[in-house]
Amino acid sequence: MSSQHVKRVDLIFEKIECRDVLKKIVDMEPDAISQEILDSDLKGRGGAGFPTGLKWRFAAKEKESIKYIICNADEGEPGTFKDREILDQVPGKVFCGMAIAGKAIGAKMGYVYLRGEYKFLIPKLNKELIEFHKTMDEFNQNFRIQIRLGSGAYICGEESALFESMEGKRGEPRNKPPYPTTSGLFGKPTVINNVETLVHTVMIMNYGAAHFRELGTKDSRGSKVFSISGDTPKAGIYELELGMTVDEFVNDFGDGDTKAVQVGGASGFCVPRKKFDETIIGFEGVPTGGSMKLFNSSRSMYNVLHNYLDFFTEESCGQCTPCRVGCQQLLKGVEAVKQGEKNSKYLDELVKLAKTMKRASKCGLGQSVGNAFGSIVENFKEEIIY
Amino acid sequence: MVSLSVNGMLVKVPEGTTILDAAKKMNFRIPTLCQHDDLCVAGNCRVCVVEQLGAKSLVAACAVPVSEGMQILTNSLKVRSARKHIIELLLSEHNADCTKCYKNGMCELQNLSNEFAVGDHIFIDLNTIKEYTIDRFSPSIQKDDSKCIRCQRCVRTCEQLQGVNALTVAFKGDQQRITTFEDLSMAEVICTNCGQCINRCPTGALVERTYLDEVWDAILDPTKHVVVQTAPAVRVGLGEELGFEPGKRVTGQMVAALKRLGFDSVLDTDFTADLTIMEEGTELLTRLKRALVDKDSDVALPMTTSCSPGWVKFIEHTFPEYLPNVSSCKSPQQMFGALAKTYYADVRKLDPKDIVSVSIMPCTAKKYEANRPEMRSSGYKDVDYVLTTRELARMIKQAGVDFNMLKEDKYDSIMGASSGAGVIFGATGGVMEAALRTAYEIVTGREVPFENLNITPVRGMEGVRQASVLIEDCKEEWSFLNGVELKCAVAHGLVNARELMDGVKSGEINVHFIEVMACPGGCLGGGGQPIPTNEEIRRKRTEAIYAEDMSMEVRKSHENPEIISIYKEFLGEPLGHKSHELLHTHYTERVRY
CATH class of the missing domain: 3.40.50.1780 (Rossmann fold)
Structure with a gap:
């Protein structure tokens, strides 16, 4: 059996002395920190995969005196629950990562934007923060962290909508450019990283970039925490080396009857059984923020798709046309096809619409609705129609 | 300067120019809906998306500034298909009963639909699924959500130009819509009825309440x-x-x-604008006398004008503590x-x-x-x-x-004669100028010391303006004003009015007389004026107002012959008994939301 296992890694949850890492970085040149992260090839673990070191370097170059670090803990992607676990198990490492980022870009203030439903974590986080601030004082560092609570809107996980929300406004994505590293929270240069990304930076500073690069592939270095759910006997949180195929993953986690895997949650891609072998989980194949949902043959892919579209129809912020109306049209459209009110050719129109949504929506939400839609309709057309 | 290419043609534009404006310079018009010259960029309708070679997705021309070497296609296959989809999507959500719409023929969405020959209606009609109500409670503004395309121009107008925030975005996803505090009717909230939202609504979602039939019936x-x-x-x-x-x-x-x-x-x-000057000018001088001679600490100064009903309702809602400062004069209407x-x-x-x-x-x-x-x-x-x-x-x-x-015709009499001072009520600063022309002359017996009576310091388009006139050599009965520097301030657009009043409140702005017009540019930029509006159009209307003033034989309110005779035959004197009965009013404190 063990030969079937995908390689487990224990970096994110590994208990280390954060103060040792902090002690090390306080005397480092900011640019050397960014360089180390850059050398590691770490890409953002929220799903979009922007090179973390590059993001830090962009923000470091800005001449503003006030800059911010934000830990995006608004984990809202359906099927993703790994950040909750990280914050619960190793909150100190998250704060440590924020301090490293702060040192690298010259920020004195960090915020954790915590998903509203994770309110129960606050006492624990606050307790840990007291310790963290003590350590900061000890090292004569004036970097401070505060926690801000979201209010339940999925869109507020989008970085610029998150800024709006933090500024007390309606959570709607902004136009880009300018990008957060130039003009983020309150118009100041801001680095916003996912919870897991920040913890990875701690481990990179601890063990060195080379250690991190030993794992994974050319395009997807390192390991990643996955939230595994659906039709699996082993649902839960696993840190795995990147670069495996979906086939390898299913062999490890499937129930023997897996017909599809939704990689990356509602905004991700659906990989059907016939493509398990050729699909790599990572930036060269299908990227994921961590959500892996397995479906066996008892599941109706129409219901799966309907569920996702229902979700997006409700969670679109509603400001831009392709996303607001497009989501509704996709939802009503598949319903109409299923009920025979529209013929199967209408699905082709909807696929074209999904392409427009991908190209013309204002933010990542609308741009990614087409991922799930396109991949499910393409691979399970019969289930949608009949 | 930044060089880029638009549809293969090279162009150089200043840094910060949007793709939209760069394309305009090359005579390529990119369609827009949420964009408006008076408002900040929104980038939410996505009708203006264009292809930027090398970019992952299409970009909104209204929102993206040019960058060096950028290659833009405004009419590529990708752009065309996306644009048509977006218009189709808007129409699928829109109550497209165009022939029965007040804005039929004047609707920006209808124009785009026509331009892109959208006829096949590929998508499912979402409008009939949703339950919309039409808000007809306000006597000024009718709001029909079934025609709203969520461009948020009205929201930005209410916030950025007027600082009122009566309209706001609420809910999300398919439920998202533009509404008011607690979903109350426009008649129950802080709305000042200025109608600036109507001027900028691209569809028939916001229109004036019309009384055409009632007027025809009367005629x-x-x-x-x-x-x-x-x-x-x-x-x-x-x-x-x-x-x-x-x-x-x-x-x-x-x-x-x-x-x-x-x-x-x-x-x-x-005619009644001239009459307002007589009443309001006298009221100002009376208040000044009470303050300067009688040392009456209860007198409310600065005094503000009251001819703009949007302003009056605004101050009733937002600065009720300053209601005693508002002139008791009714508006000319x-x-x-x-x-x-x-x-x-x-x-x-x-x-x-x-x-x-x-x-x-x-x-x-x-x-x-x-x-x-x-x-x-x-x-x-x-x-x-x-x-x-x-x-x-x-x-x-x-x-x-x-x-x-039509050949030009003349107003009937009585109540048809006017002066240039009455005409300039239509432009921001006009009431101030008209009042100064009269008050200065009443007090000193001389014309205001400005060339051709044109008090240029109070004119212009700056949001808040301040000016002062030194009063010297007064007539005997006004001698208490000798050496007084009469200070005044002018604001147009309620966001500027708020700034001005905040200044008054904090003591930063210390003046005797304030003119506020609720609308940008004054009445000529009013919510009932022709659509579209922008700074250029308002500037041209302003020039026309001042040209009209210059063309008048009588330029000062107190020299309007019909004004002289109405006081002689009917009213007696300014602020007299009859005036109080007919020409003056009072104000009411209102809710703050």
Whole structure:
């Protein structure tokens, strides 16, 4: 059996002395920190995969005196629950990562934007923060962290909508450019990283970039925490080396009857059984923020798709046309096809619409609705129609 | 300078220029809906998406600044298919019952639909699935959510130009819509009825409440004597609705058209604008006397104007503690209404109950003002119906009057004579200028010390302006003003009014007299004026207003012969008993949301 296992890694949850890492970085040149992260090839673990070191370097170059670090803990992607676990198990490492980022870009203030439903974590986080601030004082560092609570809107996980929300406004994505590293929270240069990304930076500073690069592939270095759910006997949180195929993953986690895997949650891609072998989980194949949902043959892919579209129809912020109306049209459209009110050719129109949504929506939400839609309709057309 | 290519043609534009403007420079028009020259960028309708070679997705031309070497395609296959989809999507959510829509033929969405030959309606009609209600509670503004395309121009207008925030975005996803505090009707919230949202709504979601049928019924009723008054700004805007370029003065043709429509008497709000100057100028001087001579600490200074009903409602909502500072004078429209059913009725030997008083205003707030319960000092509703400039244009079209061919005609008498001072009420700073022309002369016996009476320091488009006039060599009865530097401030657009009042509150702004017009540019930029509007159009209307002033024989309110005779024959003196009864009013504190 063990030969079937995908390689487990224990970096994110590994208990280390954060103060040792902090002690090390306080005397480092900011640019050397960014360089180390850059050398590691770490890409953002929220799903979009922007090179973390590059993001830090962009923000470091800005001449503003006030800059911010934000830990995006608004984990809202359906099927993703790994950040909750990280914050619960190793909150100190998250704060440590924020301090490293702060040192690298010259920020004195960090915020954790915590998903509203994770309110129960606050006492624990606050307790840990007291310790963290003590350590900061000890090292004569004036970097401070505060926690801000979201209010339940999925869109507020989008970085610029998150800024709006933090500024007390309606959570709607902004136009880009300018990008957060130039003009983020309150118009100041801001680095916003996912919870897991920040913890990875701690481990990179601890063990060195080379250690991190030993794992994974050319395009997807390192390991990643996955939230595994659906039709699996082993649902839960696993840190795995990147670069495996979906086939390898299913062999490890499937129930023997897996017909599809939704990689990356509602905004991700659906990989059907016939493509398990050729699909790599990572930036060269299908990227994921961590959500892996397995479906066996008892599941109706129409219901799966309907569920996702229902979700997006409700969670679109509603400001831009392709996303607001497009989501509704996709939802009503598949319903109409299923009920025979529209013929199967209408699905082709909807696929074209999904392409427009991908190209013309204002933010990542609308741009990614087409991922799930396109991949499910393409691979399970019969289930949608009949 | 940044160089880029638009559809293969090279262009150099200043840094910070949007793709939209760069393309415009190359004579490529990119369609827009949420974009408006007066407002900040939104980038949410996505109609203006263009292809940037090398970019992952299409980009919004209105929101993205040019960068060096950028290659833009405004009409590629990808752009065309996306744009058509977006228009289709908007239409699928839109109540497209165009032939029954007030904005039929004047709708930006309809134009785009026409331009892109959207006829096949590929998508499912979502509009019929949703339950929308039409808010008709406000006497000024009608809001129909079924026609809203969520471009948020109205929200940005209400926030950025007016600082009122009556309209806001609420809910998300398919439920997202534009609404008010607690979903209350427009009549119950902080809305000032200024109608600036109407001026910028691309569809028929926000329109004025129309009273065309009521006015036609009155005109066609032989037992009624229908008088009409026309506000100063109407004459410099009406032409735009009838095929003329912005800035065309059509005073004479408008009067001729009104006579052809069948109004029994065509009169001028400018007459009561002059009357307002007499009353308000005297009120200011009286307040100054109480403050300077009687040392009365209760006197409320600075005094503010009260002719803009949007401003009056704004201050009632937002700065109620300053209501004693608002001049008690009614607006020219309401002074006119009160006199039409008293003075005018007397002179013309008419029974006031048979008089129907109609006003043509550049304004939607005037509709609300006419409906205020206190505006019945003649014993009847002083102004029965208020029509906007746009509604008048529609009447002219309905009656088949060939406006372009009309010979100029003159206002009837009485209450038809005016001065240049009355005319400039239509522009921001105009009331201030008119008041100074009269007050200065009353006090000193000399004309204001400005060339051609043009008090240029109070003119212009800056949001808040301050000026002062040194008063010297006064007449004996005004000697207490000797050496006083009369300080005044002018604001237009309520966001600027708020700034000004905040300054007054904090003590930063210390003046005697304040003029506020609710709308950008003053009445000429009013919510009832022709659509579209932008700074350039408002500038042209402003020039027309001042040209009209210069063309008048009488330039000062107190020299208007009909003003002289109304005081002699009817009112007695400014602030006299009759004036108080007919020409002055009071204000009410209102909710703050």
